[in-house]
Amino acid sequence: MQNIDAKWRTPWLSGSEGPERYLTNLLDYAVDAAMETTGSDACAILLVDERRQTLTLKSCKGLHDTATSAVRLPKGKGASWRIVREKKSVALSDVTSDPDFILIPQAGEERYVSMMGVPILKDDDCIGVLFVEDSEKREYTHEDVKALEHVAEKYANSINAAWDFERLNEKTRSLSILNDLNHIVSATNNLREIVNHLLHFTTELTCARTRIIWLTDESNEVLTKHFPESTGDDEWMAPVRNGIVTHVARTHETVRIDDIHSANPFEGLDRVASTSVLCHPLVFEDRVKGVLLLADRVTGLGDYCVAFSGEEAQMVESLSQTAAQAISRVKVYQKLEKAVEDNQAKANELSILFQLGMAMQRTVSMDDLLRVILSCVTVGKGLGFNRAILFFLNETDGLLHGTMGLGPDTGDDANRIWSDINHEFGEQPDLVQWLLNRDPYEIENSSFNALAKSLTIPMDGKNIVAHAVNTKTATCVKNLRSLTEQDYDLISKLNCQEFAVAPLVARNMPIGAILVDNSFNRKPITESDLKLLVRFAAPAAWGIENIKLVERLSVVNKEMLEIDRNMAQIERLSTLGEVSAEMAHEIKNPLVTIGGFARRLLRKMPSSKAEVKYASIIVQEVERLERLLRNTLDVSRMAPVKKESADLNRLVREALDFYWRMLYEKSIQANYRLSPDLAPVFIDQAQIRQVVINLILNSIEAMSCDRHDTQKTITIETEPVKGDQEKALLKISDTGGGITELDFDNIFNPFFTTKPHGTGLGLPLCKKLIATHQGSMKIDNKLGVGVTFSITLPCCDLSKKLQ
Amino acid sequence: MADKEKILVVDDEENIRLLYREELEEAGYEVDTAKDAMDAARKIPEFKPDLVTLDIKMPGMDGIEFLRKFREKDKSTPVVLCTAYADYKKDFKIWASEAYVVKSFNLDRLKDTIREVLDKSQEKREEQDQ
Numbered sequence: 001m002q003n004i005d006a007k008w009r010t011p012w013l014s015g016s017e018g019p020e021r022y023l024t025n026l027l028d029y030a031v032d033a034a035m036e037t038t039g040s041d042a043c044a045i046l047l048v049d050e051r052r053q054t055l056t057l058k059s060c061k062g063l064h065d066t067a068t069s070a071v072r073l074p075k076g077k078g079a080s081w082r083i084v085r086e087k088k089s090v091a092l093s094d095v096t097s098d099p100d101f102i103l104i105p106q107a108g109e110e111r112y113v114s115m116m117g118v119p120i121l122k123d124d125d126c127i128g129v130l131f132v133e134d135s136e137k138r139e140y141t142h143e144d145v146k147a148l149e150h151v152a153e154k155y156a157n158s159i160n161a162a163w164d165f166e167r168l169n170e171k172t173r174s175l176s177i178l179n180d181l182n183h184i185v186s187a188t189n190n191l192r193e194i195v196n197h198l199l200h201f202t203t204e205l206t207c208a209r210t211r212i213i214w215l216t217d218e219s220n221e222v223l224t225k226h227f228p229e230s231t232g233d234d235e236w237m238a239p240v241r242n243g244i245v246t247h248v249a250r251t252h253e254t255v256r257i258d259d260i261h262s263a264n265p266f267e268g269l270d271r272v273a274s275t276s277v278l279c280h281p282l283v284f285e286d287r288v289k290g291v292l293l294l295a296d297r298v299t300g301l302g303d304y305c306v307a308f309s310g311e312e313a314q315m316v317e318s319l320s321q322t323a324a325q326a327i328s329r330v331k332v333y334q335k336l337e338k339a340v341e342d343n344q345a346k347a348n349e350l351s352i353l354f355q356l357g358m359a360m361q362r363t364v365s366m367d368d369l370l371r372v373i374l375s376c377v378t379v380g381k382g383l384g385f386n387r388a389i390l391f392f393l394n395e396t397d398g399l400l401h402g403t404m405g406l407g408p409d410t411g412d413d414a415n416r417i418w419s420d421i422n423h424e425f426g427e428q429p430d431l432v433q434w435l436l437n438r439d440p441y442e443i444e445n446s447s448f449n450a451l452a453k454s455l456t457i458p459m460d461g462k463n464i465v466a467h468a469v470n471t472k473t474a475t476c477v478k479n480l481r482s483l484t485e486q487d488y489d490l491i492s493k494l495n496c497q498e499f500a501v502a503p504l505v506a507r508n509m510p511i512g513a514i515l516v517d518n519s520f521n522r523k524p525i526t527e528s529d530l531k532l533l534v535r536f537a538a539p540a541a542w543g544i545e546n547i548k549l550v551e552r553l554s555v556v557n558k559e560m561l562e563i564d565r566n567m568a569q570i571e572r573l574s575t576l577g578e579v580s581a582e583m584a585h586e587i588k589n590p591l592v593t594i595g596g597f598a599r600r601l602l603r604k605m606p607s608s609k610a611e612v613k614y615a616s617i618i619v620q621e622v623e624r625l626e627r628l629l630r631n632t633l634d635v636s637r638m639a640p641v642k643k644e645s646a647d648l649n650r651l652v653r654e655a656l657d658f659y660w661r662m663l664y665e666k667s668i669q670a671n672y673r674l675s676p677d678l679a680p681v682f683i684d685q686a687q688i689r690q691v692v693i694n695l696i697l698n699s700i701e702a703m704s705c706d707r708h709d710t711q712k713t714i715t716i717e718t719e720p721v722k723g724d725q726e727k728a729l730l731k732i733s734d735t736g737g738g739i740t741e742l743d744f745d746n747i748f749n750p751f752f753t754t755k756p757h758g759t760g761l762g763l764p765l766c767k768k769l770i771a772t773h774q775g776s777m778k779i780d781n782k783l784g785v786g787v788t789f790s791i792t793l794p795c796c797d798l799s800k801k802l803q
Numbered sequence: 804m805a806d807k808e809k810i811l812v813v814d815d816e817e818n819i820r821l822l823y824r825e826e827l828e829e830a831g832y833e834v835d836t837a838k839d840a841m842d843a844a845r846k847i848p849e850f851k852p853d854l855v856t857l858d859i860k861m862p863g864m865d866g867i868e869f870l871r872k873f874r875e876k877d878k879s880t881p882v883v884l885c886t887a888y889a890d891y892k893k894d895f896k897i898w899a900s901e902a903y904v905v906k907s908f909n910l911d912r913l914k915d916t917i918r919e920v921l922d923k924s925q926e927k928r929e930e931q932d933q
Contacts, residue, residue, distance in 0.1 A: 585860065588887035588906055593818040595908020600825065622908050629887075 023162035027059030030130070030155040035061060037147045040132035042112055045120070046073065046080055047128040047163055051309045053258075055080050055129065057107070062133065067107035074306040078102040079117065084126045089118040089149055091140035114138040118149045122160040167311075174315045177204050181319060185326035189333045191215070195227045198292070198323045205315045206308065208294035210272050212237075213282075214245050215290040215327065223249055223291065239268025240293070248279045249288045254317065255279040258307035269295075278308040280316050282324035289327040292320055349532055352382050352431075353539060359435040360543040367404075369547050371443055372435045373540045374406035377516060381431050383532055385516035386414065386523075387496075389452040390504075392512040393469065398459045400469065400513060405452020406443055407519075414520040455493065463487050465501050469510045474502040474534045476525050500525045502537040506545035514540065588629060595622030631765065643773075645796045646688075648681045648728050649674040652716055655692040659700065666712065668703055673717040679795040681728050683773055688793070691766045695732045695789050698763070702736025702787065710735055726795040727775075731788055738783040807833040808921055811852035813843045813869070814885070815861040823856065826910045827917070840864035847873075852880065854921055856913070857900070859886040870900055879928075881920045885913070 031043045042062025046055040057071035079100040092115045095101045103109045112133035120128040130152045181201045185194045202211050214223040243266040257277040273295030282290040297308045356376045363369045377388040387407025391400040408414035457465045463486035468475050478498050499517040598618035605612050703712040713735050721727040770777045780788040810832045812823040820836040827834045835850045837843035859866035881901035901920045904913050
């Protein structure tokens with residue numbers, strides 16, 4: 001004993017190595033001392049861990065070197081644990097005689113037959129076991145046992161101190177691992193990366209055979225995905241998830257099970273664990289981000305599964321906190337990123353819509369507008385679809401008509417156009433300008449436009465487009481199986497795989513649709529693409545409606561101008577009338593005197609005298625002047641209209657009869673074609689008679705020149721015109737050769753005349769009279785043939801008369 | 804026929820007066836003329852015409868105004884209004900006249916009208932006499 005004490009000094013008196021090797025060195029010393037003292041073939045020291053769950057082989061001689069630290073004996077297993085428990089030494093000449101003894105073949109123990117083991121005691125506490133073994137069968141003496149116990153006693157204090165120190169070191173290492181994890185997970189925003197790091201560090205810190213992480217979804221409530229996926233499919237893992245994992249997530253409490261076969265309240269746990277389980281929630285700011293499950297803490301070489309230690313649990317908790325924080329941060333970041341993306345998309349949409357609005361504001365013609373809309377839908381800086389077609393709803397035929405299509409005709413065409421556009425945008429980044437400056441002819445002449453224009457879609461038919469317009473909802477066609485025959489027809493015409501339709505709605509009424517596809521780049525049409533198309537369709541429809549209004553307005557404007565011109569003419573007639581009435585009155589009296597005395601001369605003179613002829617000329621001229629005056633006064637001072645029911649046929653016949661002598665003298669043939677079905681007209685007979693007489697005179701005078709070899713004919717026809725209000729049509733045609741273009745433009749101008757004896761007031765007066773009857777007057781002038789005057793007059797409205 | 808029927812022609816234009824006088828005298832009437840309303844007012848009591856032709860548009864008092872004043876004193880002597888306008892018919896003031904003739908160089912219509920009016924006036928007088 002003295003020898004031993006003298007020889008085996010405590011190693012730190014002579015040891016020159018660092019503290020981290022201290023325990024190892026000390027144990028090696030102890031092992032050497034024990035072997036020399038007992039003369040045994042092998043020696044080993046096993047130490048109890050902090051939780052008193054495992055005995056770990058920390059140093060040995062005569063056994064495999066690899067056994068050091070690798071051999072871990074779970075609590076209660078083998079003779080060693082009995083020594084720890086009973087704090088009594090054991091000496092076995094034949095190890096097989098002790099049923100508790102377990103051979104650890106990995107350590108090379110099978111060579112030995114005899115064994116002696118003593119507890120390493122520190123203040124009544126057993127901190128480990130010191131063994132010696134012999135390959136030859138040996139009966140250990142009491143002294144042998146005492147000697148070994150002496151060695152254990154001698155080194156107990158030092159070992160205890162060094163063992164504490166090493167555990168402290170171990171903790172420091174864990175903390176640094178945690179620190180590393182913290183650094184690493186802070187550096188990434190990738191959730192999978194964080195999970196992988198977490199799994200990796202969990203391996204570093206614990207020796208769990210199985211490590212699984214579940215994550216909660218967006219709502220922080222439902223546990224969805226687990227990592228790594230190799231641990232089993234969702235269905236296989238469902239019992240685990242629904243059991244322990246959900247429990248931990250709900251209670252925020254760690255569950256540690258040392259052996260699931262002795263105490264396990266959770267079902268299905270045996271799918272992932274065989275012995276021990278440590279299940280920890282990943283909690284950050286009181287919200288569960290996920291659950292970490294560790295199973296089967298392996299002991300290393302022995303491949304035994306042992307329970308998780310308190311330190312490990314603590315480590316895992318720290319790890320979980322770090323992970324939860326990181327996961328939470330990543331989720332916030334992902335949300336932010338999505339928000340930013342959404343914002344950018346929104347900003348982009350707004351910018352497109354704004355630019356469309358700007359471009360629309362600058363167009364005034366429908367064609368320009370449609371071109372702008374389709375360009376905006378198809379250009380990359382706009383909505384970016386490959387092709388687009390506008391359909392307009394025609395209320396009359398109930399069909400959607402393809403009105404304009406924009407898109408490349410072929411793939412090569414597409415590439416060329418897109419590169420051109422990119423080039424153009426390089427020089428001219430303004431979308432508005434670009435939209436407005438597109439070449440209309442290129443679009444107009446494309447075969448896709450021709451195809452678009454050839455398309456008609458029945459509104460009452462079963463097809464996607466009509467459905468979209470009828471229900472005012474946009475649709476994206478992806479599932480070709482749900483399509484109807486009409487849809488297939490359209491798709492085969494368009495030669496596309498999928499397409500989307502958005503209705504054009506203005507003032508809550510569908511006016512058409514816009515159809516888009518990506519038939520060239522085959523890009524799938526996403527939900528957000530469709531949304532943008534819908535948002536785009538609203539201002540587009542509004543713009544189209546606006547242009548329609550503008551166009552209608554310009555038609556009305558034209559009509560107004562026409563009315564205005566007519567009004568001006570009538571006004572001019574009136575002013576002219578006023579002036580000429582004054583003049584007429586001034587002229588009238590001298591005319592009466594001249595004409596009166598000329599007549600007297602004519603009467604008094606013998607008829608043989610030449611002067612009779614002169615007097616006669618004066619009389620004729622005065623007659624003409626008087627007629628001019630009378631007409632002038634008639635135009636300007638029209639008597640109030642006295643309308644009554646009248647037989648137009650009779651009126652016409654009487655008027656023509658009045659001229660029968662003149663017709664006969666000028667050999668003009670008169671033809672009647674008077675309809676017997678003509679309803680009575682509602683007219684001032686005197687005025688209309690005046691009109692008819694004027695027109696007949698006009699025709700007679702037009703045929704007065706003898707140069708015409710053809711038969712001179714005046715044809716008078718009447719026929720009823722059916723409509724909202726029944727009207728009578730009167731046509732007076734002659735064969736007088738028509739009116740030259742220049743004259744034709746002037747025939748309604750007062751005082752314009754081509755006749756040697758005309759007043760130039762006949763036709764303007766007729767027009768004015770017909771107008772006061774709410775009738776119309778048209779002239780069909782066939783140069784070289786003749787003129788046809790067509791007059792419509794309202795018939796008696798019997799229902800009105802009865803009221 | 805005993806005495807010739809007497810006609811007073813009131814017109815501001817001398818040539819018209821001359822024309823009317825010659826034409827009407829030729830037609831068998833005794834004719835006197837007045838150049839305006841004042842002149843006519845002076846001559847009527849002396850000449851006692853059976854009929855007056857009255858130009859509407861005259862300087863000073865116009866024909867219609869003269870007709871109104873004349874009717875205050877004399878309700879029976881017929882008056883034929885002559886004018887360049889056809890639409891004086893609308894004016895109720897001319898209802899006081901027996902007839903209305905649009906002036907023309909062809910005096911046939913005037914002469915016809917005068918004859919009609921005189922005949923009617925004759926009938927009326929005979930009725931009243933009975």
